[in-house]
Amino acid sequence: xxxxxxxxxxLKKSYGEKRVLEDISFEVEEGSVVVxxxxxxxxxxTLIRCLNGLEAFQGGTIxxxxxxxxxxxKNWRRLRQQIGMVFQSYDLFPNMTxxxxxxxxxxxxxxxxxxxxxxxxMSLLKEVxxxxxxxxxxxxxxxxxxxxxAIVRALELNPKLMLFDEVTxxxxxxxxxxxxxxxxxxxxxxxxxxxVTHEMNFARQIGDKIxxxxxxxxxxxxxxxxxxxxxxxxxxxxxxESMDF
Amino acid sequence: MGHSGISIFFEGANFLRLLGGLYVSAKIAFxxxxxxxxxxxxxxxxxxxxxxxxxxxxxxxxxxxxxVPTIVLLFLFYYILPQSFNINYKADTVGTIVFSLWMAAExxxxxxxxxxxxxxxxxxxxxxxxxxxxxxxxxVLVPQSVHLMIPATINLMTRIIKTTSLLLLxxxxxxxxxxxxxxxxxxxxxxxxxxxxxxxxxxxxxxxCYPLSRLARRLERRGKAGANx
Numbered sequence: 017x018x019x020x021x022x023x024x025x026x027l028k029k030s031y032g033e034k035r036v037l038e039d040i041s042f043e044v045e046e047g048s049v050v051v052x053x054x055x056x057x058x059x060x061x062t063l064i065r066c067l068n069g070l071e072a073f074q075g076g077t078i079x080x081x082x083x084x085x086x087x088x089x090k091n092w093r094r095l096r097q098q099i100g101m102v103f104q105s106y107d108l109f110p111n112m113t114x115x116x117x118x119x120x121x122x123x124x125x126x127x128x129x130x131x132x133x134x135x136x137x138m139s140l141l142k143e144v145x146x147x148x149x150x151x152x153x154x155x156x157x158x159x160x161x162x163x164x165x166a167i168v169r170a171l172e173l174n175p176k177l178m179l180f181d182e183v184t185x186x187x188x189x190x191x192x193x194x195x196x197x198x199x200x201x202x203x204x205x206x207x208x209x210x211x212v213t214h215e216m217n218f219a220r221q222i223g224d225k226i227x228x229x230x231x232x233x234x235x236x237x238x239x240x241x242x243x244x245x246x247x248x249x250x251x252x253x254x255x256x257e258s259m260d261f
Numbered sequence: 262m263g264h265s266g267i268s269i270f271f272e273g274a275n276f277l278r279l280l281g282g283l284y285v286s287a288k289i290a291f292x293x294x295x296x297x298x299x300x301x302x303x304x305x306x307x308x309x310x311x312x313x314x315x316x317x318x319x320x321x322x323x324x325x326x327x328x329v330p331t332i333v334l335l336f337l338f339y340y341i342l343p344q345s346f347n348i349n350y351k352a353d354t355v356g357t358i359v360f361s362l363w364m365a366a367e368x369x370x371x372x373x374x375x376x377x378x379x380x381x382x383x384x385x386x387x388x389x390x391x392x393x394x395x396x397x398x399x400x401v402l403v404p405q406s407v408h409l410m411i412p413a414t415i416n417l418m419t420r421i422i423k424t425t426s427l428l429l430l431x432x433x434x435x436x437x438x439x440x441x442x443x444x445x446x447x448x449x450x451x452x453x454x455x456x457x458x459x460x461x462x463x464x465x466x467x468x469x470c471y472p473l474s475r476l477a478r479r480l481e482r483r484g485k486a487g488a489n490x
Contacts, residue, residue: 096391107382121390
């Protein structure tokens with residue numbers, strides 16, 4: 017059997033005395049989508065941020081692409097080119113055009129040729145219906161449009177793994193759909209992804225595996241469809257009921 | 262026209278001497294702004310890094326130069342350095358050093374304040390695409406914070422220029438010093454010499470500082486437009 021793309025073992029994180037993540041272990045197979053669910057403050061975002069080094073962790077190991085991650089700043093810089101991340105707050109760089117936003121990582125970090133990188137950027141923009149905005153500035157875009165560009169900015173580096181941290185949480189409802197459809201299409205194209213979301217229908221559609229977290233622990237790890245019909249734990253059941261979707 | 266006070270400028274080389282004094286003042290001011298500015302930018306960036314010891318040291322440096330009055334600093338460097346450390350510099354050089362260090366201290370605070378006002382999300386977005394620390398400053402933090410630095414920096418520059426008027430107290434032959442010499446030398450013939458000479462010096466300082474204020478306004482407007490896209 018092939019090695020999973022990402023393997024997290026006994027990951028621990030605490031802020032001083034307060035434990036935020038306790039003994040987190042899970043695997044992400046290449047080409048699969050793992051969805052993190054759980055109430056606010058359960059540690060979903062912290063966990064996903066540990067996976068590209070934005071948060072330090074105090075114990076456990078992360079194996080990515082067959083390599084145990086040494087958590088040094090330099091190593092994380094290298095790995096971040098392979099682990100794309102999109103945030104809730106779609107922070108495009110306001111001082112650059114859409115295209116410059118997308119090219120920054122490719123040209124300055126990956127040292128690729130500008131022409132080639134721009135061709136890829138334009139074709140990615142086209143896929144998300146944003147090619148006519150290549151030379152616009154972020155302030156001229158709506159939230160949903162910005163978030164689509166932010167996804168393209170991450171994809172431009174050709175990552176092996178994408179992390180989505182509540183990417184639709186601060187969007188107007190009518191913008192949410194367009195963004196989710198892009199992520200669904202990535203799933204069909206077999207992009208490996210870890211998704212934190214509160215959109216239950218979306219989670220059901222996209223999740224090959226659901227991790228249900230509470231208080232920094234994984235309470236339940238269940239195949240996607242089964243989680244929504246037959247959750248294993250009472251806690252997950254009441255969580256699903258409270259979400260009312 | 263009779264005996265007007267304005268003729269004080271045409272006695273001997275008075276006018277040229279005043280301009281010479283102005284040159285000394287302006288030279289010290291601009292050298293200090295230049296070197297202090299560069300040093301201040303570097304220190305300001307260092308102060309945003311997460312090194313507690315470095316931060317503390319630079320903070321102490323800033324507070325020292327901010328709290329101690331400029332005149333005391335000038336005396337300290339002018340009288341105590343030669344006495345206790347046997348270092349002898351010309352008064353002009355001492356003035357330039359003190360003003361540069363002062364400029365650097367205050368500049369570091371301006372730079373630091375502007376840099377840390379860039380939202381954390383911007384930093385994380387930059388990190389997430391693999392930018393190194395240097396790249397993060399160059400492409401994300403600095404472009405988004407320069408317009409915040411400009412008004413305070415120009416204000417600081419005009420303060421430096423104006424404060425060069427204290428240099429006469431360590432015997433720099435600056436424009437004020439020259440002015441006083443002229444007033445005293447001509448006091449028997451021009452009772453209102455002080456009015457004319459200081460009035461002229463006022464105009465000279467105005468000429469030095471006003472373009473900076475204008476420039477500040479222009480740059481700020483442009484910087485703001487740039488940072489917001």
